[in-house]
Amino acid sequence: MALPPGMLPEIEPVSRESTAAVIARQLRDAIMTGALPPGTQLGETELAARFQVSRGPLREAMQHLVSEGLLRSERHRGLFVIDLEPGDVYDIYAARSAIERAAMLRALRGGDRDRIADLLEQTVDEMATAASEDDPGALSTADLRFHEALINASGSKRLVRMARTLLIETRMCLTALQSTYQRVEERVEEHTKLIQALRDGDEETALTLLEAHMEDAVQRLAPGTSLTDGHAPPVPGNA
Amino acid sequence: MALPPGMLPEIEPVSRESTAAVIARQLRDAIMTGALPPGTQLGETELAARFQVSRGPLREAMQHLVSEGLLRSERHRGLFVIDLEPGDVYDIYAARSAIERAAMLRALRGGDRDRIADLLEQTVDEMATAASEDDPGALSTADLRFHEALINASGSKRLVRMARTLLIETRMCLTALQSTYQRVEERVEEHTKLIQALRDGDEETALTLLEAHMEDAVQRLAPGTSLTDGHAPPVPGNA
């Protein structure tokens, strides 16, 4: 009303997030970073005490993570952090490839390519910083943020929603197999080239680079499998 | 032990599904078929009475549907069935296009093409039956089952997981705009051609047909928008 737009830009309700959402986010981070290793059992009573809330909101948060696929629930047994088998690595990257290809297409065709490219370059800068400081964790985080930004730039609610779990799972892969990395310069450069292709509006190059990016990763993380030729992993834990 | 495999093939725990899961499925069906129209407010107390359970399990089911994107939650206000705007129709089909393209690729390259094609043909038979009986609801259901089967055949846990919500939302679109249908023969034939391309292992044709299938649908449901040229909808309700 009396407040001109632009003033007080960031006032929001004191508690705009539900308790369950806060807990879910904290657990998500813990799982993502490896603080809660795969296979860990999460006791409701114990966690409720740690978060100082009742079991009600905590259960809701857990249920949320279960439906996201980060926890697996065994009835009357408990909740466990999922453990990723080789087949899952393949599956994750195949799904990511599909999502990010679509996001890239929408970014390419939806206009505003330069603005998106600028956004992506910020995350690449973060990667470079993390690389120069020799911080593998931060490097992985920045890497993921690149892909998160790409998908956000697509402007598709559903691509964003579907990618959320995938990126967390990707982070789990990266933390679990932190040793098998490629050269950091190479890792940064792949993303830079991707941005350039986007900026140029070169669809074929962008899509090819993206596919190669995924193929590289999956072969490094799960040797012997391939995205492009449909070579299924040895023990697919699929339904 | 003493039971040779193959005997008693279908005995399972008396209640292998949690109460919340049962409720969630029932609500899902109700939303999908339009029994709960978009925008409806769902009171916890009322529903708890209808299902004859406490509010605890019911809340879990609701939370599940919220995280799936079928309900939207306003704090201290209530839960509402999402209503699909034109921008959402575009978004849904863009996402479906990405998922099903990937599923088709894995079906094409993963071997067992004939087995998958046979499975898909069963659902096309269902479509034909529904068409001959002039049952639009059953026709839509069979249509969705075709795509569900295709994604299941991909063998990818994550594609299946991501597609679940998308297919429900698609069903909502179909029930909401049930009038704007194409000729039923055409609708059946499109799927038949898709199966043939899959059986032949003709990747280019299969992918092209699939893309056209989606493009047709989106243009019929949300005229003026297009998947392929990135023509964004007039009022994108995206984040």
Added chain:
DNA sequence: CCCTCTAGGATTGTCGACAATTTGCGTCCC
């Protein structure tokens, strides 16, 4: 010595009640 059955402990599933917050309506003042 090994298998089976039973009792114990622990964990999840469910419930009913209380507290916090929002919305709508009625009232009061200008």
Added chain:
DNA sequence: GGGACGCAAATTGTCGACAATCCTAGAGGG
């Protein structure tokens, strides 16, 4: 008559306790 304030009803958010179920360890019998 119009607007703002305050109250009350309804709904969601949270909590603690009880019930059902499952794993484990130990004793007993073969």
